[in-house]
Amino acid sequence: LIAVIGAKVFQTGCVKRVWRRMEDWFHVYQFLTVPELNQTKHQNQLYTNLSLYLHSLPSIQDSHFANLVTGKNQNDIVLCLAPNQIIQDNFLGATIYWFNQPTHTNPKGTGTYVLKIRKVDKRRILRPYLQHIHAVAHEIEQQGKRDLCLFTNSADEFGHWRSVPFTHPSTFDTIAMEPDLKNKVKSDLESFLRAKQYYHRNGRVWKRSFLLYGPSGTGKSSFVAAMANFLSYDVFDIDLNKIPSDSELKLLLLHTTPKSVVVIEDLDRFVAEKTARISVSGILNFMDGLITSCCAEERVMVFTMNTKEHVDPNLLRPGRIDVHIHFPLCDFSAFKTLANSYLGVKEHKLFPQVQEIFQNGASLSPAEIGELMIANRNSPSRAIRSVITALQTDGDGRGCGLMGKQKEEDEMDEPDGVVCGEGVNTVKDLRRLYSFFRFRVTRKSSSSNSSLPASPLR
Numbered sequence: 306l307i308a309v310i311g312a313k314v315f316q317t318g319c320v321k322r323v324w325r326r327m328e329d330w331f332h333v334y335q336f337l338t339v340p341e342l343n344q345t346k347h348q349n350q351l352y353t354n355l356s357l358y359l360h361s362l363p364s365i366q367d368s369h370f371a372n373l374v375t376g377k378n379q380n381d382i383v384l385c386l387a388p389n390q391i392i393q394d395n396f397l398g399a400t401i402y403w404f405n406q407p408t409h410t411n412p413k414g415t416g417t418y419v420l421k422i423r424k425v426d427k428r429r430i431l432r433p434y435l436q437h438i439h440a441v442a443h444e445i446e447q448q449g450k451r452d453l454c455l456f457t458n459s460a461d462e463f464g465h466w467r468s469v470p471f472t473h474p475s476t477f478d479t480i481a482m483e484p485d486l487k488n489k490v491k492s493d494l495e496s497f498l499r500a501k502q503y504y505h506r507n508g509r510v511w512k513r514s515f516l517l518y519g520p521s522g523t524g525k526s527s528f529v530a531a532m533a534n535f536l537s538y539d540v541f542d543i544d545l546n547k548i549p550s551d552s553e554l555k556l557l558l559l560h561t562t563p564k565s566v567v568v569i570e571d572l573d574r575f576v577a578e579k580t581a582r583i584s585v586s587g588i589l590n591f592m593d594g595l596i597t598s599c600c601a602e603e604r605v606m607v608f609t610m611n612t613k614e615h616v617d618p619n620l621l622r623p624g625r626i627d628v629h630i631h632f633p634l635c636d637f638s639a640f641k642t643l644a645n646s647y648l649g650v651k652e653h654k655l656f657p658q659v660q661e662i663f664q665n666g667a668s669l670s671p672a673e674i675g676e677l678m679i680a681n682r683n684s685p686s687r688a689i690r691s692v693i694t695a696l697q698t699d700g701d702g703r704g705c706g707l708m709g710k711q712k713e714e715d716e717m718d719e720p721d722g723v724v725c726g727e728g729v730n731t732v733k734d735l736r737r738l739y740s741f742f743r744f745r746v747t748r749k750s751s752s753s754n755s756s757l758p759a760s761p762l763r
């Protein structure tokens with residue numbers, strides 16, 4: 306029986322091939338290629354949309370063979386065209402064939418789709434067919450959340466991005482922040498998404514820039530991830546230290562794609578460095594120069610800083626930065642949000658004591674409080690007590706300054722080493738743990754930061 310079925314399949318395959326040859330004989334075909342990169346080496350949007358479109362076609366779903374690959378999300382399995390596979394599509398009565406040009410024929414190793422179509426049909430349907438592909442791809446993107454990518458620049462390949470799947474779990478729900486401010490940012494982003502025509506009517510590039518500023522560990526980077534997840538945008542994380550010149554910075558910007566969040570972290574520290582190879586004017590051009598109009602639109606730019614006090618006001622003027630968001634140290638309300646998410650506790654008998662300590666001016670960063678809670682998550686009472694102890698001993702330097710000197714001496718006596726998570730009981734332990742992963746950040750005067758306006762979203 307297997308032999309009979311095999312013979313049938315073989316015959317059908319042979320018949321199909323012979324039929325196609327006969328068709329080729331009688332019709333004049335034209336071949337059109339769709340390369341992955343366009344002449345300026347940018348991602349060809351038609352190629353991206355075409356991939357989405359072709360992989361959704363019934364003819365690939367039902368074909369005898371196709372490549373199975375994981376999507377950008379580990380759990381997604383995607384069907385895609387095998388090297389010599391030809392798939393057929395029908396549009397307005399015309400038959401269209403698609404196949405992959407083998408990548409080894411392409412020196413860059415990038416992909417190319419080839420469209421085979423009868424000359425008579427091409428004149429009739431090509432334009433509406435391409436529009437149809439864009440529309441279907443757009444629909445697919447709207448239906449399922451896009452797989453997001455995190456792009457980073459490397460010091461070895463100038464002007465090029467490396468990408469990995471972006472799977473950061475941070476969302477606006479997991480960020481402890483003043484609820485009004487959070488809602489304002491959300492609706493600002495939503496209205497940005499709908500504002501393409503508005504921006505264009507007013508002669509503006511469809512982009513929006515945010516400055517996130519505040520002390521270390523207050524959630525700025527997590528907020529960038531939450532923004533990308535909310536918008537369903539890729540993230541381009543630019544490390545300015547790896548860029549040798551202004552022109553490389555321009556090149557990187559030119560190679561970004563639409564629907565992306567472009568991030569520069571710790572901009573204040575970078576501009577303060579005298580050794581920087583990128584000039585302030587290079588950064589200004591990056592933020593709003595003509596170059597931004599030539600590259601991908603629908604983009605959100607985010608800059609993070611510990612403080613904006615020592616930064617050239619020119620960098621921060623409206624138009625360059627549209628929205629300023631302050632990230633303060635923890636207050637009682639943020640503490641309750643963290644207690645709810647990390648400990649599952651909405652109310653607790655120790656809360657009034659915590660509130661009083663906050664009212665006396667003590668504070669820690671949400672990162673420090675969050676870590677204490679995670680380390681003691683099996684016992685909410687122990688977790689809250691350790692936060693109270695930490696606020697009384699370590700949090701004073703941020704607010705009331707009762708034991709600042711003693712704290713400094715303690716820190717200096719601290720032996721170097723790594724503390725495992727379970728042994729984390731004080732913020733001192735935490736800081737030792739933190740400094741193992743990160744170069745010690747120059748501690749900024751928090752009192753100057755906390756005196757800044759609470760919600761300067763504008």
Ligand SMILES: Nc1ncnc2c1ncn2[C@@H]1O[C@H](COP(=O)(O)OP(=O)(O)OP(=O)(O)O)[C@@H](O)[C@H]1O
Pocket residue numbers: 479480481482519520521522523524525526527528611632671672673675746
């Ligand atoms: N407001 C917050 N809400 C919830 N979690 C927070 C918040 N702030 C910080 N965290 C937690 O603390 C950790 C560090 O936060 P993050 O890296 O976002 O801080 P940051 O402001 O970017 O710090 P830095 O200035 O040092 O880069 C993260 O794991 C994050 O989950």
Ligand SMILES: [Mg+2]
Pocket residue numbers: 525526527570609
């Ligand atoms: Mg950060």
